[in-house]
Amino acid sequence: MNAPTPAAHLAPVVTARPVPQAFLDALKARFGANCSTALVVREQHGRDESAFAPVPPPSAVIFAECTQDVADAVKLASDYKVPVIPFGVGSSLEGHLLAVQGGISIDLTRMNKVLAINAEDLTVTVQPGVTRKQLNEEIKSTGLFFPIDPGADATIGGMSATRASGTNAVRYGTMRENVLALEVVTASGEIIRTGTRAKKSSAGYDLTRLFVGSEGTLGVMTEVTVKLYPLPEAISAAICSFPSIEAAVQTVIQVIQLGVPIARVELIDHNTVRMVNAYAKLGLREEPMLLMEFHGSPAGVKEQAETVQELASDHGGNAFEWATTPEERTRLWTARHNAYFAALQSRPGCRAISTDTCVPISKLADCLLDSVTETEASGLPYFLVGHVGDGNFHFGYLIDPEVPSEREVAEDLNYKLVSRALRLGGTCTGEHGIGLHKIGARGCRRPELQACEPRLAPWRHLHGRAWHWSAQNRFLSDRSGGWRRQHDAHLEASLGSSQHHEPWQNLSLKKGPAGPFSWHSKVCIQAANFSRFCFALGAQFVNQAIEFIERSKLD
Numbered sequence: 001m002n003a004p005t006p007a008a009h010l011a012p013v014v015t016a017r018p019v020p021q022a023f024l025d026a027l028k029a030r031f032g033a034n035c036s037t038a039l040v041v042r043e044q045h046g047r048d049e050s051a052f053a054p055v056p057p058p059s060a061v062i063f064a065e066c067t068q069d070v071a072d073a074v075k076l077a078s079d080y081k082v083p084v085i086p087f088g089v090g091s092s093l094e095g096h097l098l099a100v101q102g103g104i105s106i107d108l109t110r111m112n113k114v115l116a117i118n119a120e121d122l123t124v125t126v127q128p129g130v131t132r133k134q135l136n137e138e139i140k141s142t143g144l145f146f147p148i149d150p151g152a153d154a155t156i157g158g159m160s161a162t163r164a165s166g167t168n169a170v171r172y173g174t175m176r177e178n179v180l181a182l183e184v185v186t187a188s189g190e191i192i193r194t195g196t197r198a199k200k201s202s203a204g205y206d207l208t209r210l211f212v213g214s215e216g217t218l219g220v221m222t223e224v225t226v227k228l229y230p231l232p233e234a235i236s237a238a239i240c241s242f243p244s245i246e247a248a249v250q251t252v253i254q255v256i257q258l259g260v261p262i263a264r265v266e267l268i269d270h271n272t273v274r275m276v277n278a279y280a281k282l283g284l285r286e287e288p289m290l291l292m293e294f295h296g297s298p299a300g301v302k303e304q305a306e307t308v309q310e311l312a313s314d315h316g317g318n319a320f321e322w323a324t325t326p327e328e329r330t331r332l333w334t335a336r337h338n339a340y341f342a343a344l345q346s347r348p349g350c351r352a353i354s355t356d357t358c359v360p361i362s363k364l365a366d367c368l369l370d371s372v373t374e375t376e377a378s379g380l381p382y383f384l385v386g387h388v389g390d391g392n393f394h395f396g397y398l399i400d401p402e403v404p405s406e407r408e409v410a411e412d413l414n415y416k417l418v419s420r421a422l423r424l425g426g427t428c429t430g431e432h433g434i435g436l437h438k439i440g441a442r443g444c445r446r447p448e449l450q451a452c453e454p455r456l457a458p459w460r461h462l463h464g465r466a467w468h469w470s471a472q473n474r475f476l477s478d479r480s481g482g483w484r485r486q487h488d489a490h491l492e493a494s495l496g497s498s499q500h501h502e503p504w505q506n507l508s509l510k511k512g513p514a515g516p517f518s519w520h521s522k523v524c525i526q527a528a529n530f531s532r533f534c535f536a537l538g539a540q541f542v543n544q545a546i547e548f549i550e551r552s553k554l555d
């Protein structure tokens with residue numbers, strides 16, 4: 001497990017909202033033993049897998065056992081304007097679960113039933129706390145499987161909330177393509193349904209997709225219906241080393257452009273191969289490497305592997321190995337499966353600051369090569385893994401938590417990397433989500449979402465972190481740390497105190513202090529004006545979306 005960096009000066013800005021004792025008493029009365037205020041339980045729920053410094057944990061943890069539990073907890077929190085943070089298994093990586101505005105956590109892991117397997121329709125409906133491994137275990141006898149694999153054994157609710165993907169997405173898509181329908185408890189504690197089990201629908205706004213990826217800021221998912229796929233008749237795996245990252249990426253681009261239905265294609269760089277060699281004694285060539293998987297008929301997977309081998313050799317690929325038996329496939333994939341832990345062990349005591357960007361595949365080589373050069377020049381140890389078939393990759397900067405300057409170098413590299421990805425037409429996050437880390441990154445904001453938030457989560461009590469440009473514009477305005485900006489305290493204060501006003505009054509920012517930070521205030525005021533403009537543009541959409549939600553409410 002990655003651990004928080006202890007350096008206090010790198011702590012996120014905390015602006016805890018009051019959690020009235022009357023509210024905690026009401027929770028205790030409603031939930032009894034399923035409401036815990038024990039410090040150890042609260043601390044466990046107040047962090048994720050990121051390396052961000054710890055913040056005070058939530059004031060209570062509710063262990064929800066059914067949708068009504070969630071609805072009642074959210075309704076109470078709404079009445080008292082207390083932030084609510086839904087909790088899956090806490091495997092997210094961008095500070096998603098830190099209670100920076102205080103509040104309570106709703107743990108959904110006890111809502112872990114597979115509700116309905118519809119094998120003929122290739123769908124399954126589950127409660128949000130079902131994990132992806134549990135789901136695959138429970139549907140094994142149907143000959144079907146759920147392919148989305150974010151590495152960690154995450155919950156289906158958490159994966160839907162972060163719009164997760166992972167190694168299989170190149171063939172099966174992400175959670176966006178695979179969630180068909182939801183039951184959601186909205187910010188006011190009402191229970192709604194979005195979508196159906198039908199494969200397609202053109203019945204108005206696609207609210208399912210609005211909630212998928214909203215990271216718990218718009219509602220708590222209490223049921224999720226996802227697509228399933230037939231288990232492939234045959235699976236083969238292959239690995240291949242390349243003289244350069246560019247050669248490996250060019251191979252992938254050709255594979256994708258030729259329409260080879262590859263199921264997984266992962267890149268690890270020479271640095272990471274060196275780390276896994278040391279960790280797992282693999283004896284692999286210390287060169288950039290592609291790890292691949294093919295699904296289909298026995299003849300089909302053979303043909304796919306041969307095509308890829310041919311393309312790889314055109315780009316100098318060598319040491320191509322492929323295998324069909326489960327044991328051999330596992331052996332070939334050992335390097336990828338061990339990459340994260342091998343990296344952590346390569347520098348004892350270090351913490352990993354992970355990045356996550358995604359670019360159009362034609363820009364992947366440019367983005368990767370410039371980023372590798374930049375990272376090498378910084379002198380910071382790192383590892384690089386990529387779901388390159390999607391143009392998605394992660395650097396992990398291995399920092400010494402006791403050396404603040406290393407954290408700053410890592411944040412600076414992250415800033416430059418995201419800026420580069422955006423310049424190349426990509427996104428600041430391909431799969432990990434916004435969390436706290438990417439709030440304010442250009443490209444995270446969509447006008448309709450900015451417009452929706454005040455209506456769907458009026459008191460911002462879901463998470464207490466709304467995705468407004470103006471709320472916590474850390475990423476853009478503090479390249480090197482993200483967390484240390486004392487000078488946005490005035491913004492936080494103006495937002496914090498506005499919780500009892502009309503929601504969009506939050507956009508009326510006070511002018512910031514004069515002096516070295518006045519440029520920042522100007523940027524924020526312009527951002528606020530932009531937000532108002534977007535809000536006006538999105539108003540019609542929002543009103544209709546709200547009507548839609550009204551109609552979706554369950555009796």
Ligand SMILES: Cc1cc2nc3c(=O)[nH]c(=O)nc-3n(C[C@H](O)[C@H](O)[C@H](O)COP(=O)(O)OP(=O)(O)OC[C@H]3O[C@@H](n4cnc5c(N)ncnc54)[C@H](O)[C@@H]3O)c2cc1C
Nearest residue numbers: 088089090091092150151154155157158159161165216221
């Ligand atoms: C080693 C490692 C590798 C990883 N690799 C990948 C990868 O390849 N691809 C990838 O996509 N991710 C990856 N991740 C990140 C992580 O696994 C995903 O973000 C995962 O989807 C989080 O699920 P969770 O159940 O842990 O949710 P949590 O971390 O508990 O919560 C994540 C967010 O979702 C919200 N949430 C949780 N449940 C609900 C709900 N029912 N309703 C509404 N909101 C909810 C939370 O409030 C929070 O904002 C990796 C993580 C680790 C540790």
